[in-house]
Amino acid sequence: xxxxxxxxxxxxxxxxxxxxxxxxxxxxxxxxxxxxxxxxxxxxxxxxxxxxxxxxxxxxxxxxxxxxxxxxxxxxxxxxxxxxxxxxxxxxxxxxxxxxxxxxxxxxxxxxxxxxxxxxxxxxxxxxxxxxxxxxxxxxxxxxxxxxxxxxxxxxxxxxxxxxxxxxxxxxxxxxxxxxxxxxxxxxxxxxxxxxxxxxxxxxxxxxxxxxxxxxxxxxxxxxxxxxxxxxxxxxxxxx
Amino acid sequence: xxxxxxxxxxxxxxxxxxxxxxxxxxxxxxxxxxxxxxxxxxxxxxxxxxxxxxxxxxxxxxxxxxxxxxxxxxxxxxxxxxxxxxxxxxxxxxxxxxxxxxxxxxxxxxxxxxxxxxxxxxxxxxxx
Numbered sequence: 001x002x003x004x005x006x007x008x009x010x011x012x013x014x015x016x017x018x019x020x021x022x023x024x025x026x027x028x029x030x031x032x033x034x035x036x037x038x039x040x041x042x043x044x045x046x047x048x049x050x051x052x053x054x055x056x057x058x059x060x061x062x063x064x065x066x067x068x069x070x071x072x073x074x075x076x077x078x079x080x081x082x083x084x085x086x087x088x089x090x091x092x093x094x095x096x097x098x099x100x101x102x103x104x105x106x107x108x109x110x111x112x113x114x115x116x117x118x119x120x121x122x123x124x125x126x127x128x129x130x131x132x133x134x135x136x137x138x139x140x141x142x143x144x145x146x147x148x149x150x151x152x153x154x155x156x157x158x159x160x161x162x163x164x165x166x167x168x169x170x171x172x173x174x175x176x177x178x179x180x181x182x183x184x185x186x187x188x189x190x191x192x193x194x195x196x197x198x199x200x201x202x203x204x205x206x207x208x209x210x211x212x213x214x215x216x217x218x219x220x221x222x223x224x225x226x227x228x229x230x231x232x233x234x235x236x237x238x239x240x
Numbered sequence: 241x242x243x244x245x246x247x248x249x250x251x252x253x254x255x256x257x258x259x260x261x262x263x264x265x266x267x268x269x270x271x272x273x274x275x276x277x278x279x280x281x282x283x284x285x286x287x288x289x290x291x292x293x294x295x296x297x298x299x300x301x302x303x304x305x306x307x308x309x310x311x312x313x314x315x316x317x318x319x320x321x322x323x324x325x326x327x328x329x330x331x332x333x334x335x336x337x338x339x340x341x342x343x344x345x346x347x348x349x350x351x352x353x354x355x356x357x358x359x360x361x362x363x364x365x366x367x368x
Contacts, residue, residue, distance in 0.1 A: 054322025071316035082269035084303035086276035102357035110350035118342040192350035203310035
């Protein structure tokens with residue numbers, strides 16, 4: 001037996017093993033709950049994993065840097081998973097090819113709305129200029145959004161917060177919203193959540209329907225491109 | 241399995257190199273996605289390419305495995321947000337409200353535009 005349990009904790013809390021295990025374990029549990037509730041929007045596994053792990057870190061006084069030492073192995077897979085979107089895209093290429101025109105029109109309308117609505121609403125709510133700028137790229141994937149935020153001399157960490165919160169909100173609201181509106185076209189539903197809520201929305205779309213997931217993945221990729229060109233322009237016109 | 245993962249990583253690597261070399265404002269993995277898509281389509285055209293991970297559902301099943309747990313991959317970044325809740329608290333309810341309304345508006349505008357465009361297209365295709 002270890003005579004000093006504290007030294008065991010000091011060892012474990014600094015090793016990637018503990019935090020990687022915690023991440024996978026908490027996700028496995030929240031995902032099982034999500035499955036049990038037949039993928040209820042409010043049982044979103046990302047949402048519940050993040051607050052449970054976040055609370056655990058606070059309780060044990062663990063820094064995010066230490067946690068990330070273990071969690072980075074999971075985080076790293078975001079890149080390969082983006083590449084892997086090629087496979088469902090390839091398998092559904094006929095459906096996708098026949099919807100090129102609606103996708104391009106919806107991309108233009110959607111990305112302009114995503115940026116313009118957040119900038120105008122933030123101005124109307126009287127948020128400081130630096131906050132408004134940090135929120136502008138909130139609908140694109142975190143890495144790209146933080147890059148945009150940096151180029152505007154805004155606060156990239158506040159941007160990351162806005163991006164994740166946007167993703168979670170979009171993933172929760174999309175299914176009940178679309179059902180209530182009576183929209184049954186999963187191409188349109190997926191595309192909308194990919195534009196509004198990037199990867200977290202795409203993950204949700206894949207839970208609901210494969211075609212929705214494919215369209216969400218395309219929307220997310222195209223939106224990253226359009227938004228990085230759009231935000232600097234929108235900011236010059238909309239922010240006083 | 242390993243060969244399939246290597247192919248996926250190789251596509252991402254090529255994408256990163258391409259994006260950085262040309263200083264493009266887009267993520268490297270998106271170029272990697274297009275590259276893998278081109279490879280898959282080319283494989284159906286040219287039998288020479290159908291080997292290694294590009295044959296017998298190799299790269300396909302590895303990709304499906306990755307995508308089946310896409311939600312998990314956002315957890316580390318999400319935990320970062322919990323640590324920065326003071327940033328949100330500072331700007332209060334306005335911050336959350338603005339994001340929520342913007343998400344709703346964006347969803348509705350995008351879905352409406354998509355449906356409208358695909359309906360107009362379907363009408364245009366019908367013979368007069």
